[in-house]
Amino acid sequence: MQVSIKWLKDYIDFDWSAEELADRFTMAGVPVENVIRADEGLDKVVTGRIEKLEKHPDSDHLQICQMNVGEKDLIQIITGAQNVAEGQVVPVAMVGAHLPNGLHIKKGKLRGLPSNGMLCSAGELHLDLTKLTEEEKNGIYILPADTPVGVPAKDVLGLDDVVLEFELTANRGDCFSVLGLVREIAVLTGNQPKWPAIACKEDDAAKAADMISVGIAAHDLCDRFSARVIKNVKIGPSPEWMQQRLEGAGIRAINNVVDVTNFVMLELGQPMHAYDYDEITGHTLTARLAKEGENLHTLDDSSRLAKGTELVIADAEHPAGLAGIMGGLETEVTEKTRTVVLEAASFNGPSIRRTARACGLHSEASGRFERGVDVTNTPRALERACQLLQDMGACTVTQGIVDCYPEPKQPVTIDYTTDEINRRLGTDIPGAEMVKILTELGFKVEAKGDEAYHVTVPSWRNDCTYMEDLSEEVARIYGFDKIASTTPFGRMVQGRQSDRQNFVDKIKHTLASLGMTEELSFSFTSTDLFDKLLVPADSPLRQAIPIMNPLTDEAPLVRTCLLTSIMENAVRNFSRKNNDLKLFDVAPVFLPKALPLTELPDERLKVAGLITGRRNEIGWNQAGDMVDFYDMKGIVEELFRVLGITKYTVEAGEHFALHPGKTAFFKKGREVIATVGELHPQAAENFGIKQKVYLFEMDVEVLMKYTGKNFHFESLPKYPAIARDLAIVVDEDVAAADIERVIAKNGGKHFKGVTLFDVYTGEHVARGKKSLAFNLQFQSKDKTLTDEEADAAFQNILKAVEKQFAAELRA
Numbered sequence: 001m002q003v004s005i006k007w008l009k010d011y012i013d014f015d016w017s018a019e020e021l022a023d024r025f026t027m028a029g030v031p032v033e034n035v036i037r038a039d040e041g042l043d044k045v046v047t048g049r050i051e052k053l054e055k056h057p058d059s060d061h062l063q064i065c066q067m068n069v070g071e072k073d074l075i076q077i078i079t080g081a082q083n084v085a086e087g088q089v090v091p092v093a094m095v096g097a098h099l100p101n102g103l104h105i106k107k108g109k110l111r112g113l114p115s116n117g118m119l120c121s122a123g124e125l126h127l128d129l130t131k132l133t134e135e136e137k138n139g140i141y142i143l144p145a146d147t148p149v150g151v152p153a154k155d156v157l158g159l160d161d162v163v164l165e166f167e168l169t170a171n172r173g174d175c176f177s178v179l180g181l182v183r184e185i186a187v188l189t190g191n192q193p194k195w196p197a198i199a200c201k202e203d204d205a206a207k208a209a210d211m212i213s214v215g216i217a218a219h220d221l222c223d224r225f226s227a228r229v230i231k232n233v234k235i236g237p238s239p240e241w242m243q244q245r246l247e248g249a250g251i252r253a254i255n256n257v258v259d260v261t262n263f264v265m266l267e268l269g270q271p272m273h274a275y276d277y278d279e280i281t282g283h284t285l286t287a288r289l290a291k292e293g294e295n296l297h298t299l300d301d302s303s304r305l306a307k308g309t310e311l312v313i314a315d316a317e318h319p320a321g322l323a324g325i326m327g328g329l330e331t332e333v334t335e336k337t338r339t340v341v342l343e344a345a346s347f348n349g350p351s352i353r354r355t356a357r358a359c360g361l362h363s364e365a366s367g368r369f370e371r372g373v374d375v376t377n378t379p380r381a382l383e384r385a386c387q388l389l390q391d392m393g394a395c396t397v398t399q400g401i402v403d404c405y406p407e408p409k410q411p412v413t414i415d416y417t418t419d420e421i422n423r424r425l426g427t428d429i430p431g432a433e434m435v436k437i438l439t440e441l442g443f444k445v446e447a448k449g450d451e452a453y454h455v456t457v458p459s460w461r462n463d464c465t466y467m468e469d470l471s472e473e474v475a476r477i478y479g480f481d482k483i484a485s486t487t488p489f490g491r492m493v494q495g496r497q498s499d500r501q502n503f504v505d506k507i508k509h510t511l512a513s514l515g516m517t518e519e520l521s522f523s524f525t526s527t528d529l530f531d532k533l534l535v536p537a538d539s540p541l542r543q544a545i546p547i548m549n550p551l552t553d554e555a556p557l558v559r560t561c562l563l564t565s566i567m568e569n570a571v572r573n574f575s576r577k578n579n580d581l582k583l584f585d586v587a588p589v590f591l592p593k594a595l596p597l598t599e600l601p602d603e604r605l606k607v608a609g610l611i612t613g614r615r616n617e618i619g620w621n622q623a624g625d626m627v628d629f630y631d632m633k634g635i636v637e638e639l640f641r642v643l644g645i646t647k648y649t650v651e652a653g654e655h656f657a658l659h660p661g662k663t664a665f666f667k668k669g670r671e672v673i674a675t676v677g678e679l680h681p682q683a684a685e686n687f688g689i690k691q692k693v694y695l696f697e698m699d700v701e702v703l704m705k706y707t708g709k710n711f712h713f714e715s716l717p718k719y720p721a722i723a724r725d726l727a728i729v730v731d732e733d734v735a736a737a738d739i740e741r742v743i744a745k746n747g748g749k750h751f752k753g754v755t756l757f758d759v760y761t762g763e764h765v766a767r768g769k770k771s772l773a774f775n776l777q778f779q780s781k782d783k784t785l786t787d788e789e790a791d792a793a794f795q796n797i798l799k800a801v802e803k804q805f806a807a808e809l810r811a
Contacts, residue, residue, distance in 0.1 A: 001176055002036070003266070004248030005162045011182045012193045018162040024188050025164070029476040030175050033167035038248075039154035041100035045120060046070065047156055048092035049149045050084060058111040065119065067092055070150015078115040083139035090140050091120040091153040100126040120153075127157065128247065158240075163248050171463035173371030177269025180460065187440045187477055196267075200386035204231050204396040211277070212341055214404050217288035221311045222323070223346040225287050225404040226378040228386055229277065230342065230395040233257065235335045239392065251364065257333050257340055260388045262364070269460075270344055270373055270381035271365035273313075275320060275331040277339035282316025287323055287345065294319060298326045298361070310355045311347060324352040324369040325361050340395070342385050344378035354549060372462040375409050411456050412465055418451040421471040427483055429474065437477045438470065503643075503704055504586055507607060510642045514635050516582040516609060521565035523588065524555035529564040532686035533657045545592050545601060558590045558601075562608040563657055563697060570610055571687050579691065580613030586700070605700040609635065612693040629662055629678055632694040636666060636674050644708025648673060649737040657683055658695065668706050674698045721752060721779035722790040726797065728807040732761070732770050739772065739801055746800040748793040750785060752777035771810055
């Protein structure tokens with residue numbers, strides 16, 4: 001927001017320079033970003049009259065001017081301008097001037113004659129060319145004939161003002177107005193503001209309520225909707241003083257009606273809009289949600305199709321404007337307008353922000369609604385606008401205000417004690433000082449006894465709801481520089497990572513050491529990704545939390561599955577011709593207990609991995625083999641080895657996103673600790689992937705539960721092991737993992753381990769059967785085993801697998 005010092009001084013007197021005022025504002029929590037001087041570069045530019053004008057004797061286009069600049073003697077300036085004449089008053093840049101365009105004026109000679117300055121054009125003075133005629137834009141800028149000579153040009157041109165550019169925080173919507181800033185200055189200086197007397201004369205016999213009706217259909221998005229009707233409107237330019245105030249705030253003057261609505265918005269902080277009464281169908285205005293597909297034709301002559309989430313002001317047939325952002329082109333006030341409806345309302349800030357962002361429209365009005373306006377201020381704003389237009393003789397005002405205010409705002413009250421605020425600030429401010437500060441800021445403070453107080457928050461301070469807010473008000477006005485700096489103290493403890501953090505680091509380090517690359521992903525997803533990944537319609541994973549203000553419409557949900565993120569990243573890599581990938585991600589997913597949310601969701605930390613493409617980098621000594629299922633299985637097995645997860649089984653399984661015949665579950669007992677498999681062909685087609693992709697997914701909490709915790713060392717065996725091979729024929733649907741469990745259970749006390757080293761189907765094996773070959777290891781810590789002891793254990797194992805799986809020993 002920008003505001004000029006002159007405008008502030010219209011309402012309050014102060015002696016501080018612009019820089020001092022900026023510092024005071026900033027130290028009081030109202031930060032000033034820049035101090036902009038309109039007169040920059042005009043220090044040595046004065047008004048001067050051309051007393052004598054003659055042709056240069058040695059030039060066809062140069063002229064010699066004898067200038068009266070208020071000094072004892074005339075000065076000679078040579079100019080090439082052809083639009084000057086004797087008796088004219090013009091801006092004169094004296095020797096030593098540094099003009100806004102960077103030109104440095106020095107003494108010089110032109111064709112042998114001395115020149116002691118320069119006559120200035122509008123462009124050289126950085127005047128607003130849009131307000132000038134073509135004649136004024138070209139050549140030397142001619143001032144009115146009665147302009148005194150020798151006075152600073154900045155005073156004559158209205159450039160003797162300074163503009164403060166504020167960088168206000170989102171909570172200080174009250175300071176997005178001149179009167180809000182005046183209120184702050186009054187507290188900082190102790191001076192009394194000169195508030196404008198706001199009153200208009202209802203000098204037209206017609207009643208506003210008979211001419212226009214207003215209503216609110218979206219009560220959650222509009223708190224109040226007020227309107228006034230003015231007749232016999234005379235469209236024309238606004239007064240010069242108003243145009244200067246608007247220009248100081250960075251707003252271009254348009255006409256008196258539009259300028260007044262902008263002036264009131266800047267002065268009171270209440271955005272307004274003016275409608276051509278005759279263009280309002282049905283003479284009714286309603287704040288409602290737009291209908292999906294409805295055309296929104298705004299003042300910038302752009303048409304947009306509504307999504308159905310935008311708040312609009314609509315007449316009886318169609319939208320007349322985007323509420324709080326921009327009016328509609330059809331109801332725009334033009335030179336033909338004779339009756340105007342002035343509207344002032346209070347809209348829901350988040351809704352305005354979403355719509356402004358979605359439409360790519362940000363205005364001074366939307367910025368104020370986003371931060372919150374004073375809902376009680378709408379009638380006052382309408383009154384002020386009518387008063388200003390009446391003062392210009394530009395209208396008559398009908399009887400009454402049409403006001404729709406279904407649920408009047410109740411005052412916010414806060415209780416506090418002096419001790420509470422002092423303890424929070426680390427100060428010893430007397431209670432009376434706090435009361436004085438809060439009262440000057442507009443708070444109503446009532447003593448409850450024993451340094452306890454009951455505070456009623458003014459309607460314009462939407463940001464104050466707790467005692468902590470009051471303490472901040474006290475601190476910023478009391479002065480942050482008066483609060484003593486203290487060194488934090490407390491018991492020193494050594495910071496360290498939690499066991500969970502160390503465990504995650506070990507996972508990341510292990511996967512990175514296996515040649516995988518960690519990806520970082522946003523925690524957002526979409527139903528489109530769920531569809532592509534073949535997540536079942538009834539899956540709890542589809543119960544994702546919707547985001548109120550998503551960064552992008554393509555990801556409006558909080559993810560419930562980490563595979564969507566890693567697949568999205570893989571597709572992004574494929575689109576850039578990066579087809580050889582080994583990625584992993586360790587990140588949370590968010591599982592709500594119910595929707596809409598009534599409590600925090602369950603946050604689960606997941607591990608996901610993806611490999612695809614070549615097994616090795618391209619090289620003259622490398623084969624072009626592609627990764628397969630067993631590469632991914634090996635990665636998971638190595639991770640488990642490092643984590644100390646042992647005695648797990650691997651079984652065939654099914655997962656919605658993975659190939660039905662190429663999916664494995666790693667299990668501890670009945671609990672799945674990892675899922676590994678090839679991406680489902682249909683999912684690959686949905687993502688537009690034309691190569692094999694292999695994935696794994698794990699839960700960090702589950703992995704931590706089974707990781708090895710109590711380790712002990714054993715000496716290397718002194719005695720040799722005995723190996724036996726067991727080759728059996730079983731039904732094709734018998735899992736090798738089930739057989740290994742039976743072998744381990746019946747192997748006896750000297751059983752060391754089992755390894756599956758061959759699987760065969762085909763010739764010499766009956767249809768529906770398969771041959772499995774296991775290597776069995778037996779070893780004792782105390783002695784050398786005999787063949788008889790190993791054979792006895794082998795026979796015990798054989799009997800067990802024959803009995804349980806109807807296995808046949810293969811010859």
